[in-house]
Amino acid sequence: MQRRSFLKKAGLSAMAGSAAVAAPAFAQSNPQIHWKMTSSFTASLPVLFGSAQLFCKMVEEASGGNFSIRPYPGGELVPALGVMDAVGNKTVECGQTASYYYYDQDPAFCFDTAVPFGLNARQMNSWMFEGNGMKLTREMFAPRHIVNFPMGNTGTQMGGWYRKEIGTVADLKGLKMRTAGFAGEVLSRMGVVPQQIVAGDIYPSLEKGTLDAVEFVGPVDDEKLGFNKVAKYYYYPGWWEGCAQVSLYVNDEAYHGLPKPYQALIDMASRHAGVQMLANYDANNPAALRRLVAGGAVLKAFPREVMDAAYSAAHAVYAEFSAKNPLFKKMHDSYMGFRDNVVPWFRVAEGSFDNYMGIVLASRKK
Amino acid sequence: MQRRSFLKKAGLSAMAGSAAVAAPAFAQSNPQIHWKMTSSFTASLPVLFGSAQLFCKMVEEASGGNFSIRPYPGGELVPALGVMDAVGNKTVECGQTASYYYYDQDPAFCFDTAVPFGLNARQMNSWMFEGNGMKLTREMFAPRHIVNFPMGNTGTQMGGWYRKEIGTVADLKGLKMRTAGFAGEVLSRMGVVPQQIVAGDIYPSLEKGTLDAVEFVGPVDDEKLGFNKVAKYYYYPGWWEGCAQVSLYVNDEAYHGLPKPYQALIDMASRHAGVQMLANYDANNPAALRRLVAGGAVLKAFPREVMDAAYSAAHAVYAEFSAKNPLFKKMHDSYMGFRDNVVPWFRVAEGSFDNYMGIVLASRKK
Numbered sequence: 001m002q003r004r005s006f007l008k009k010a011g012l013s014a015m016a017g018s019a020a021v022a023a024p025a026f027a028q029s030n031p032q033i034h035w036k037m038t039s040s041f042t043a044s045l046p047v048l049f050g051s052a053q054l055f056c057k058m059v060e061e062a063s064g065g066n067f068s069i070r071p072y073p074g075g076e077l078v079p080a081l082g083v084m085d086a087v088g089n090k091t092v093e094c095g096q097t098a099s100y101y102y103y104d105q106d107p108a109f110c111f112d113t114a115v116p117f118g119l120n121a122r123q124m125n126s127w128m129f130e131g132n133g134m135k136l137t138r139e140m141f142a143p144r145h146i147v148n149f150p151m152g153n154t155g156t157q158m159g160g161w162y163r164k165e166i167g168t169v170a171d172l173k174g175l176k177m178r179t180a181g182f183a184g185e186v187l188s189r190m191g192v193v194p195q196q197i198v199a200g201d202i203y204p205s206l207e208k209g210t211l212d213a214v215e216f217v218g219p220v221d222d223e224k225l226g227f228n229k230v231a232k233y234y235y236y237p238g239w240w241e242g243c244a245q246v247s248l249y250v251n252d253e254a255y256h257g258l259p260k261p262y263q264a265l266i267d268m269a270s271r272h273a274g275v276q277m278l279a280n281y282d283a284n285n286p287a288a289l290r291r292l293v294a295g296g297a298v299l300k301a302f303p304r305e306v307m308d309a310a311y312s313a314a315h316a317v318y319a320e321f322s323a324k325n326p327l328f329k330k331m332h333d334s335y336m337g338f339r340d341n342v343v344p345w346f347r348v349a350e351g352s353f354d355n356y357m358g359i360v361l362a363s364r365k366k
Numbered sequence: 367m368q369r370r371s372f373l374k375k376a377g378l379s380a381m382a383g384s385a386a387v388a389a390p391a392f393a394q395s396n397p398q399i400h401w402k403m404t405s406s407f408t409a410s411l412p413v414l415f416g417s418a419q420l421f422c423k424m425v426e427e428a429s430g431g432n433f434s435i436r437p438y439p440g441g442e443l444v445p446a447l448g449v450m451d452a453v454g455n456k457t458v459e460c461g462q463t464a465s466y467y468y469y470d471q472d473p474a475f476c477f478d479t480a481v482p483f484g485l486n487a488r489q490m491n492s493w494m495f496e497g498n499g500m501k502l503t504r505e506m507f508a509p510r511h512i513v514n515f516p517m518g519n520t521g522t523q524m525g526g527w528y529r530k531e532i533g534t535v536a537d538l539k540g541l542k543m544r545t546a547g548f549a550g551e552v553l554s555r556m557g558v559v560p561q562q563i564v565a566g567d568i569y570p571s572l573e574k575g576t577l578d579a580v581e582f583v584g585p586v587d588d589e590k591l592g593f594n595k596v597a598k599y600y601y602y603p604g605w606w607e608g609c610a611q612v613s614l615y616v617n618d619e620a621y622h623g624l625p626k627p628y629q630a631l632i633d634m635a636s637r638h639a640g641v642q643m644l645a646n647y648d649a650n651n652p653a654a655l656r657r658l659v660a661g662g663a664v665l666k667a668f669p670r671e672v673m674d675a676a677y678s679a680a681h682a683v684y685a686e687f688s689a690k691n692p693l694f695k696k697m698h699d700s701y702m703g704f705r706d707n708v709v710p711w712f713r714v715a716e717g718s719f720d721n722y723m724g725i726v727l728a729s730r731k732k
Contacts, residue, residue: 030430058633058634062630062634063627064627120716120723122488122521125648126644126645126649129645129646130649156715158715236715236719237718238719242720261429267638269634271634271637271638274641278488279491279494279496282708282712283704284496286708287707289711301718340727342652343723344652345652346720348524348655348665349522349523349525350486351721353602353603353608354486354608354713354720355721356673357608361705
């Protein structure tokens with residue numbers, strides 16, 4: 001407005017006139033900035049890596065190409081699980097990852113992704129954007145020189161693939177299961193022997209019987225690995241991941257050096273890509289699950305006894321960690337306080353509607 | 367990139383040089399554009415209208431103030447329910463509304479908001495962004511000169527306030543209920559007598575007994591109207607609104623006249639504000655419900671018999687409308703096909719996790 005009226009007063013045509021007066025504003029607000037993004041994922045997990053690509057596309061489009069970010073799959077610039085360090089020390093300006101990959105550095109980081117018997121995807125969004133989640137996770141990652149943004153969610157994951165049925169808690173004793181982090185900690189208290197095995201070795205290990213079970217993501221991603229052929233029992237729910245939030249990490253110096261409009265683009269584009277990720281999983285999991293079942297997968301719910309034992313084991317771990325780790329306690333208390341407040345409400349309108357729809361559609365199927 | 371290398375070749379400093387060569391690009395890509403937005407909501411529904419305000423704020427921030435949109439509450443520029451016409455004829459460039467308000471013009475519009483026994487909020491996002499929802503709703507609104515964007519959701523709504531208990535379908539006969547649109551159509555088949563009453567008259571009508579029931583939104587919005595004092599039975603779920611999607615309408619000519627980066631901003635800012643709306647409802651409904659119950663509301667689930675009768679009545683209406691309205695049939699078949707595909711999957715990981723959490727937290731409460 002101001003620029004326009006100035007031009008009018010000066011009696012210049014808008015086009016020619018702007019060349020003389022507007023360029024410094026342009027140079028300040030729309031500088032050419034070109035970043036790299038590293039990821040913990042590759043094209044073998046197309047929904048996850050696709051969301052990083054969508055983020056970059058939206059930033060570029062909305063800035064008219066002046067701010068571009070090029071996404072690199074895990075391992076190309078830095079190792080897949082080295083995103084936190086690479087962004088923190090500005091090897092790359094930003095990265096896509098899941099904070100619970102850094103469990104070994106601090107289990108408190110898991111509250112930015114998933115913890116056993118935690119929030120579902122909607123509740124997680126609510127804690128992040130309307131509870132204290134955003135504030136507390138920002139504080140948590142500040143010493144790592146990271147500004148974090150939620151960028152998607154898988155929804156509730158599956159409980160994994162098992163060679164034998166899990167009828168009781170006793171069936172977990174000695175079970176060699178590929179799992180890690182917080183889930184591994186809780187499962188080990190229930191007798192499971194967590195195994196760290198690189199992705200390519202999982203299938204042969206299950207085939208040979210040196211591995212009894214594996215947890216991965218959900219139908220869309222699990223289908224590609226063919227587990228149904230060697231470990232047919234497909235359990236649900238993945239109680240250690242009622243949702244799994246994916247994060248965008250931006251180096252703090254790089255972020256604070258951006259003009260405000262570009263900062264707003266990062267905020268919006270990360271939410272945009274995040275919405276797309278969950279929408280994609282929700283749209284494509286149903287058919288993937290049907291194909292898995294047609295291919296021999298036997299769908300099973302964890303018995304109530306197993307769920308209850310896991311719930312108790314998880315909450316014992318929470319108490320232990322909270323007692324010795326003040327950051328963990330701070331995150332835990334906010335996150336679990338939010339959970340205990342929101343879950344009863346979700347049983348009312350939302351849960352009763354979902355349950356009725358599930359029942360009525362099943363009963364009306366031929 | 368191109369501009370940079372040109373500058374290098376020309377041997378000019380980036381700052382001084384850009385003044386000479388970059389301004390036309392600036393004038394084209396960052397023009398000063400100032401729009402008005404009308405809304406169907408006012409500050410009396412702060413989560414809904416707040417989301418319109420957030421949308422405008424994000425667009426302005428990300429454009430460095432060059433593209434601004436000023437939100438006006440319902441009734442200030444045009445009537446609250448006149449958004450479709452006002453945007454279509456470019457009285458205002460854009461508007462926030464819910465498409466089911468235009469049920470009387472075509473019941474097919476409801477598929478952009480909510481229909482009885484339809485999708486929940488996550489499923490709706492999935493149909494819109496990864497199913498055919500976006501494509502089909504765009505086609506549907508094109509003759510109205512509207513480009514639509516999803517911009518939030520309330521989640522599953524409550525079933526409303528009743529002066530007497532609803533024990534059987536027979537209890538609905540002759541019930542004078544404030545409701546409209548698709549819900550009114552289905553409820554009238556079950557014996558309800560739908561009433562159109564302006565908001566300010568609802569409370570006195572319930573008090574005098576000239577009205578027996580009212581459906582509104584959910585705890586956050588219902589609480590303000592004080593219905594619990596005159597119609598204490600608070601039923602769930604609002605089976606006619608498993609979710610209610612709010613829409614941004616943009617006039618087509620105005621939209622297509624925008625530079626591409628501004629179009630991308632509208633896309634991203636509408637999703638951004640939409641995420642915030644649902645997060646806000648989810649965060650604040652629990653406490654609002656507790657206050658309502660403390661204030662005398664008696665929380666009740668609709669009996670299974672009532673739900674089943676409503677399900678049948680709704681699907682009879684779908685069959686009737688589909689037979690005589692090809693647009694309705696097209697929308698219905700895509701939407702319901704998506705529902706029938708996605709709901710069984712939601713019972714598996716997602717539903718079993720949610721149900722377990724609801725049960726275990728209730729059982730561990732003192």
